Structure formats: C-alpha cells, structure tokens
Amino acid sequence: MPDPLQNGPGKPPRTILYTGKGGVGKTSVAAATARRCAAAGLRTVVLSTDPAHSLSDSLELDLGPEPMLIGECLWAQEVEAQREMETNWAAVQDWLGRLLANHGVLGVAAEELTVPPGMDELFSLLQIKRHHESGEFDVVIVDCAPTGETLRLLSFPDIARWWLDKVLPWQGRLVAAARPLARSFIDVPLPSEDVFADAQRLVGNLIAMNKILRNRERTSIRLVMNPDRMVIRESQRTFTYLNLYGYLTDAVVVNRVFPEDVADTYFAAWRERQTENLKLVREGFDPIPILTARYFDEEVVGERMLDRLGAELFADSDPGAVLHSELAHRIVTRDGAPVLSIRVPFADRDDLELKKVGQELIVRAGREKRTIILPSALVRH
Template sequence: MRILLFTGKGGVGKSTVAAGTAALSASRGLRTLVLSTDAAHSLADAFAAPVGAEPTRVAENLFVQQVDAQRRFEQSWADIQGYLLTVLDVVGVDPVAAEELTVIPGAEEIFALLELRLHASSGEWDVIIVDCAPTAETLRLLALPEALGWYMERIFPFGRRMVRTLKPVLSKAAGVPMPEDTVFDAVQRLHGELDEVRALLSGPGASVRVVLTPETVVLAEARRSFTTLSLFGYRVDGVVANRIFPDEGGDAWRSGWVAAQEKVLLEMEQSFAGLARWRSTYRTGEPVGVEALRLLAEDVYAGTDPLAEPSGDGPLRVERTASGAVLSLALPFVTKGEVDLKRHGDELVVTVASYRRLLSLPAGLARFRVSGARVEGGALQVRFEETAT
C-alpha cells in the first residue's frame, strides 16, 4: 500500500494537487482514498461533490473522506477529558470554559491521523492520500508521537505507580481528585495508536510531498519543512511548484512575474536536487471536479509515476565501522552552527532551530561513546566508538 502526505504553506494549492493525484491514481485502477487532516476541509469543494464522515465514492475507485473528529475524539479522548473536567470543576472553572480547555490543540488533525491508521490496517486500499494541514501544523503534528513516546517510557510508569500507591494522600494534599486507572489506560491506548501512526508514516511505503508556489518566502518555508521532516524521520519524495505563469509574452506586468518566478524556480531546482521536482502551470480556470483534477495531475507529473515509492534508506541510517559506528541523520540546508547535539544516557538530543528530537539509541550504539560529530553533505554524522576497557 502507498501512503502520500501533501503539505505546504497555506494557500499554495496543496489540496488541489492532492486531489488531482488521487484522481489520477484511481483512473489507473487503484482503489484510492483521499482524506483531509486540515481543519479547513476543502476536498468537497475540489471534487464538487458532497463528502461525508465516512469514505464517500466520487468516481470509480476514488473515495473521499473528511474525518469526523468529534467521533474519534469521543473514542480516544473521552476518559481523559472526563477526568480533566472533574479537576476543573473542583477548582471552580466555568463548565463551558472547561469544555474548551480540555480539547487538545490540533485535536482534529490528530484524530484524523488515527483514522488513517484504521484505513491502513483495513487492507481495503491500494493508495491513501492525505491532504495535511498547512506546514507548521503538520510539523507539530508529526512530532507528537515521538514526544509522547518519550513521556510514556520515562514518566508515565512512575506517575501511574505513584498515584496508585499514594492516591488518598495526593488527593487530600492537592485538593483535586487523582486519575483512575481508566484515565491512564486511555493515555496508554492513545500513545499506542499514535506510535503505530508514526511507524506507518516513516515506513518505506510512505512519503511526504511538499507543494509550493514560486515565491521567495514560500520556497524558504519549503526548505525549512524539508529539514524538519527529515529531522523527525519522515521521507520527502518531491516538490510540486504550483501556479507558474506561462511564458507567453504579453504586458510588462506578466513578464515581470515570469522573470521573478523563473529566478525562484532555479533556486528550487538547486535546493531540492536529488528529489523529484514537478511543475504546474497557472490555468485560466480553477480545476474543479474529478476529470479536471485528473487532467491537472497528468500535466503535473508529465509521464512520471506519481506513486513511485521513495528509494534509499530514509533520513536516518547507522553504518558499522572497524571501531564502532556512524549514525547519519539527513538535515538538508543546515549548517554546523545551527545544530545542537547532546547525549543524555541512551539518547541523542538533536536541536535544529525550535525543533528538538530525542533519538533513542539502539542497544548496539548505547554502549558506545560519542567520539565526534560533524555536519557534512546535508547530514549530521555522529561517530561512536567502543569505550576502552
């Protein structure tokens, strides 16, 4: 099964490109599902068809879903929310305000990813295409499973044991009820589901495709997205430059835009060398409906396979050496001064700008010491050597 996630800065046309790719996939006889994790659902508008909370057939082999976040919320978060509401009630928070405070930020996107997990395990689909939220929200969302995993492995077991042992004392001291086992079970279940999502999206059959428009600010954000997605272990398989003005002559205004876009497009080619790079020309009308979207995708991919699985080992790899090993983490566009690296026990803490990743070292590396690190060729390389005895 092939999983493709489309992301990009808001307004670049990622939903249109995602929908077009889905329409092209279905036209090739592949049973295709396209779903939206963007709170501002626009797939129904793109396909000019009513779309429900369950997969809705809009053409042969093509199904669209706009996830019912409320239903998934009730399934995955209700026990946790119930406990939080009880605590807020005890401390006197207004019930309406409490209801809002207990909804986690980005909940709709998170529960849409849990829906993706269910579809991926169902065996019903050949291709699943995800229309993600704009870039910043997508990056925070894809970092969540690993962050929650760190908490679950190190803090959660201790907290659960402490609450179970000292519950009467803690309740009296804190003045609020302590969580029941059902709350801990719900947190553990949510972690397990998100961990499955992470494994699915960082696996060999999944990749992220970045959509941009040929503008300097948009290109800069696309480069940062590539870096951050690689940092968290997600493959980027290509970029789509959308809304390119055709060079057909005309007035000075059009010629100015064409020249400015060409400059940015040249930078894009240089920035993403090694990845697939596709272009989509600005059309005279908005592509709406299955056939118009399919034709758009035909032009964009121009005879290449839009569903080809990414090659290579992915952003993270470990190679053994005579004295130890070298861990390489792809960090495109990053210089040495922009990376902070620390070792904390069996973990490497890698920080790039405002994003931090905790890499749990495999047993084979955890017993080695870090002997050096460098940033070279768009990758962080960390050398490990066996500790002298």
C-alpha cells in the same frame, strides 16, 4: 500502472501526505493525485485532516467523516476532529472537566481547556492507522494541515514514546496507591484507571502511527509550494525538520507556474521572477524530484480540472510510486568505527546541537529537536 509497491493481501497501503503553506494548492494536488491513482485501478482514499476542509470544495461534493465512494476505485473523506476526540479522549476529557470545575472553571472555557492545542488534528491523523489496518485500500492520500501544524503533529509520536516508557507506568501506579488516601483528605478528583487506559491507548496508537509514517518503503511526504521566494524558504525549513524527524520527502510540487508563452508585459515580469525562483528550488532540493504545474486559465475544481492538473504533474509517471528514497539518517563506518549520519538540509552548522544522554541522542536544529534512540553499536561511543 498498478503496483504501488506490489499491493496484495497483508500489504499495507502506499501512503502519501501532502503539506505546504496555506493557499499553495495542496488540496487540489492531493485530489488530483488520488484521481490519477484510482484511474489506474488502485483502490484509493483521499482524506483531509486540514480543519479548513477544502477537499469538498475541490471535488465539488459534500463529504462526510467516513470514506465515501465518489467514483470507480475512489473514496473521499473529511475527518471530523471533534468526533475523533470523543472516541479517543472521552475519559481524559471528563476527568479534566471535573478537575477544572473543582477550581471554578466551568462551561465552554472548561471544555476548551480539556483539549491541549493540536490534539484535534492529531486525532484526525490517526485515521491513517485505521486505513492501514483495514486492508480496504491500496493507496491513502492525505491532505494535511498547513506546514506549521503538520510539523508539530509529526513530532508528537517521539514525545508519546517517551511518555509511554518513562511517565505513564509510574504515574498509574502512584495514583492507584494514593487514591484511597486522597479521598479522605482532599476534594480533588484523581484520574481513574479509565483515564490512564485512554491515555495509554492513545500513546500506543501514536507510536503505531509513527511506525507507519517512518516506513520509507510505503510512506512519504510531498511538499507543495508556489514559486514565490517566501514560500520556498518556508518549504526549505519544513524539509529540514522533516529530515530531522526521519520522514521521507519523495517529491516537491511547484504549483501555479506561469507558462513560457505568457506575452503580457505585466505577467512576463512575474514569469521572469518565477524562473529565477525555480532555479532556487532546483538548487535547494536536488536530488529530490521536482514536479511542476502551470497556472491554469481557470480554477482547479471538479473532475475535469483535477484531471488536467494530475496529467500536468505526472504525465507518464506513476503518481503512487516512491519517487525518491534517500534515508534521512544512516549508519556508516569511518576508520573502522560506526558513525550515525543525519542529513539536515538548509541547517547552518552553528544552529546544530548534539547531546547524548544514555541511549538517547538529542539533535537540535534551531527551535526544533528530535530524540533518536541509538543502536547498541553506537551507545558506547
């Protein structure tokens, strides 16, 4: 197989992120994909950013926070969010702790409040940037947190870019000017230069990670689901928002499908419902490739069963290839004028809202929004 996109010196690794509703088998699918890539001679690392850390259970190995060689061309890693926070957030956390202590918040409560919700998982995702820069791997497979958390995290880089451009430079200058005066009049610790340096470094890393995740030639997301109506609906919503944020979904994985030869009347009824639901998947996600795996007769853990799952999903195809490359939005020409075309599947027209502020186009779909910096050709329209 070796190719993923003709890796070589200076080439970033092929990166595949698996996400889906909790319990659908995304960890097993991620591990199976990694084993299949490694078997083809590609240096592959599979890492889990899911706080549940099921990757160790799936591989039947004790994994650590650093990539561990577990087979020929195969490494595995369970990222420790706390460790990543200590590396990336120490100065900010220390200042917030002193600020809270100044207001009577102490101990565990203060420690919890110094880390905004979702930041621990966000720091875990920064490992993707690290592996891209290291040059050690041809393929990076990521077992992400369940879809809700993943969506929230993938929207962070857009917010980070806004803070870097609009807020942090001014805040830093204002605080630096006010610090000598503040010491004389108020007993509140103002953020030091180290705090702003940490914040700016984090924001810069997030923007770099954003560039990696939106590189559709090297990075894609694969949605894992079971053929259950409720799970399919959540996956459709996820797909809508991934398109809104500009991330490429190159495949949909439908896991735990009852085989056609199921004879038992109880499971035959389930099989019939699944067949109907598979039609919904095909209709809803077309033309994205749909990979299916049967409901195996034993639990998918360990090398043998993971290899069975990998063979079922990919057969003779390349698991590291970009299986679908349609862009989420593009510029087209209509009647001689440039038009920004954004594909937002499953969104009702009534739920969509557009607003232009200067160079920014704000797109809302339900409760989610994305800010797109318009190219110069579209700013004046």
